[in-house]
Structures are given as structure tokens and as C-alpha cells.
Amino acid sequence: MCDHVHDHDYETLPENSPLVIHLVAGAMAGIVEHSVMYPFDSIKTRMQVIQPSPQAVYSGVVQAVSHIGHTEGLKTLWRGVNSVILGAGPSHALYFATYEYIKDLVGGNSDQGSHPLASGLGGACATVVSDALMNPFDVIKQRMQVHGSTHRNILECALQVFRREGLAAFYVSYPTTLAMTIPFQSIQFAAYESCRKFLNPDGHYDPKTHIIAGAAAGALAAAATTPLDVMRTLLQTRGHATDPRIIGARGIGDAFRIIYERKGLAGFWKGIQPRIISHVPSTALSWVTYEYFKWVIGKNRSDPPAS
Known part of the structure; x- marks a missing residue:
């Protein structure tokens, strides 16, 4: 491998990098994030x-795991996990x-320091597109998660x-999903990019940095958007x-009034x-998986052909 490959900044892929690099990396990151x-x-x-039914009232995570394990099996x-993996x-x-x-379009990949606004805008736009595809799968998932669900598989449920x-x-x-996920992803991406650049200003591939930045970003975004997630759950179940x-x-207004x-x-x-327990490791895994595949695919494309 030539010396210039070691100096390649994986965060900014070669200009001729095809869209498939981000598609593959993103797909693998999503599957890991949602399933683990x-x-x-x-x-x-x-x-x-x-x-909830009287059998599905829980005082905390530990009690919930214990109760579900004894009464329904772990x-x-x-x-419903197949639904999220599929979507x-x-x-x-x-x-x-x-x-x-979007981040590249608005100058977020330039070398002039951190770009939280560009990252936040990129996260918001990405959410609108991805949620349109994911929303039906999420409805099926939650219908199968609730206590007393009799759905045998995701196709029968759908x-x-x-x-x-x-x-x-x-x-x-x-x-409601967009009202939740746009601020969630904007907060997550902006926090992740800021934290990553603070911990790793040189921009070299560093899994430890991606894990810490991803976990911090996931916790912050999950906590801030929990009220909207509760409203979404009411509508989807x-x-x-x-x-x-x-x-x-029929919508976020009805959900808000009922809950209040x-x-x-x-x-x-x-x-x-x-929600926080779920998002801290899953967001960290999502980012470290995404960055790894970005790095591997980008590095391989930078390697000169064997002579």
C-alpha cells in the first residue's frame, strides 16, 4: 500500500466514490442499530x-424483563424484530x-472546523426520506410488541x-414520526459530529471516538424527544x-390531548x-459500523491495483 493511502482522510471519501458506498454502509449500520x-x-x-392490560404494567426495566421472562418467555x-431488520x-x-x-452540498465536509448546522440539516433531510420508507415497518413492529399481540408474523400482521x-x-x-425524528436526528448528527471532531480533530479512523461520540449523541437525542415518541406509540398501537x-x-394533536x-x-x-438504554449502545454501534464500512470501502478504492 502506498504511503498516500495512510494519509487518506476516510471522513471525506474520494470524489469519484459512488453512492453505493454510503448505501451499503448505511444499510449495515441500520440493521446493527435496530436489532442488537x-x-x-x-x-x-x-x-x-x-x-395497557393489567398484566403489562411495569415499574422499571429490570422488573419488566423479569416479569415478561416469567409470564411470556424472554x-x-x-x-417483530424481522420487521425492523427488513425495513x-x-x-x-x-x-x-x-x-x-446534503452535508457535502452545504459545505459540511470542508476543512474549516466543525459544521454542526450542516450536519443537523443533513440529518433532518435524511430523516424525511428514510422515515417515509420505514414508518409502515415501525407500525408492524409495535403492533407485535404490545402485550397480548396474537400476530404470528409480520406479513400476517400487515x-x-x-x-x-x-x-x-x-x-x-x-x-408525528417526523416531528420526533427530525429534531432527534438533527440533535444526534450535530452532537455526534461536534463530539467526534473534539475527540479526534485529525479525522483519522478511530473506533473508540465513534463509539463515545455516538453513545453521547444517542443519549441526548433520545432523552430530548421522548414526549414525541410517546405520542407516536399511541398512534401506532x-x-x-x-x-x-x-x-x-388521528394525529399528534389528538395524541397530545389524550396523554395529557x-x-x-x-x-x-x-x-x-x-429508550435511553436502547439508544446509547445502538447509536454507538450504528455509527461505528457506518464509519467502519465507509473506511474499508473508501480505503479499498484508494488502494492502487496490484502490479
Whole structure:
């Protein structure tokens, strides 16, 4: 390998790098992020349900794991994981590809210091695109996560939701999802880039930096957007409710009023503990996986052909 390869800044890929580099790296990062910490996401969903069954009221993460393990089996915590794996690959591929394109377009890859605004804008634009693809998969996932779900697999769940509630059921939460994920991703990307450049100003490939920056960014973004996540859960699981008002919820305004009237301000923070527990390692894994594949693919493209 030539000396110039060692000096290659992996953060800024060669100008002739195809979009597929970001698509592949993003897809792998998404699958890792959503699958590894899935059980905590299942617990979060159950804790956020406004009208839970008496058997699904939990005081904390540890108690929830213990109770679910004894009454339903720990494998229940993985119910619906196929849905996020199926949707996470393509949606995250679009996500990271859009992020890199927008960040570069507004000058976020220049050498003049940190660019949190460019990173935040890139994250926001990437979210609009990826969530449009991921939202139906997320609805299916949460329908399978709730206590008492009888869906056998993701296809059966999707067909049943479609027959009972129509296509709109898969997108009733999309505006709320965007209201949550745009600030989530903007906070995450801006915090990640700022933290990464502070810890690693030279921009060399350093997994430890990506893990620490990713974990910090994930924790901050998850905590700040929990109230919107609670509202999204109400909309996405409304088909399992018996309360006519919850069943008839049509958007973020209805969700806000129901939660506030039933649970008060505290209701908007339900599930914050498992949400942070889930996002800290998953976001760190997502970034370190993404940066690794970026580095490997970019490095291989920079290597001169063997003579």
C-alpha cells in the first residue's frame, strides 16, 4: 500500500466514490442499530402504551424483563424484530446517503472546523426520506410488541392491519414520526459530529471516538424527544386499544390531548429509561459500523491495483 493511502482522510471519501458506498454502509449500520438492542425497544413500547392490560404494567426495566421472562418467555422481547431488520436496511441506506449528500452540498465536509448546522440539516433531510420508507415497518413492529399481540408474523400482521384499518394506518403516525425524528436526528448528527471532531480533530479512523461520540449523541437525542415518541406509540398501537377515543386518534394533536388528560405531564416521559438504554449502545454501534464500512470501502478504492 502506498504511503498516500495512510494519509487518506476516510471522513471525506474520494470524489469519484459512488453512492453505493454510503448505501451499503448505511444499510449495515441500520440493521446493527435496530436489532442488537431490540428487547429494550419492546419494553419501551409496552411502557408507553396509554391503555395497557393489567398484566403489562411495569415499574422499571429490570422488573419488566423479569416479569415478561416469567409470564411470556424472554423470546417475546424479540417479537417483530424481522420487521425492523427488513425495513432498516433500505431506510438507513437512504438515510446515510442523503445525509452525506446534503452535508457535502452545504459545505459540511470542508476543512474549516466543525459544521454542526450542516450536519443537523443533513440529518433532518435524511430523516424525511428514510422515515417515509420505514414508518409502515415501525407500525408492524409495535403492533407485535404490545402485550397480548396474537400476530404470528409480520406479513400476517400487515395484512390484518390493512384489512381492518386501511393503508392510512401505516402512515397515521408519519407526521408525528417526523416531528420526533427530525429534531432527534438533527440533535444526534450535530452532537455526534461536534463530539467526534473534539475527540479526534485529525479525522483519522478511530473506533473508540465513534463509539463515545455516538453513545453521547444517542443519549441526548433520545432523552430530548421522548414526549414525541410517546405520542407516536399511541398512534401506532391504537388498533390494540379498546378505548374509542384512542382508536379514533388521528394525529399528534389528538395524541397530545389524550396523554395529557389521562397521565398529565409525567405521561410524556413514559419509557424514557429503556429508550435511553436502547439508544446509547445502538447509536454507538450504528455509527461505528457506518464509519467502519465507509473506511474499508473508501480505503479499498484508494488502494492502487496490484502490479
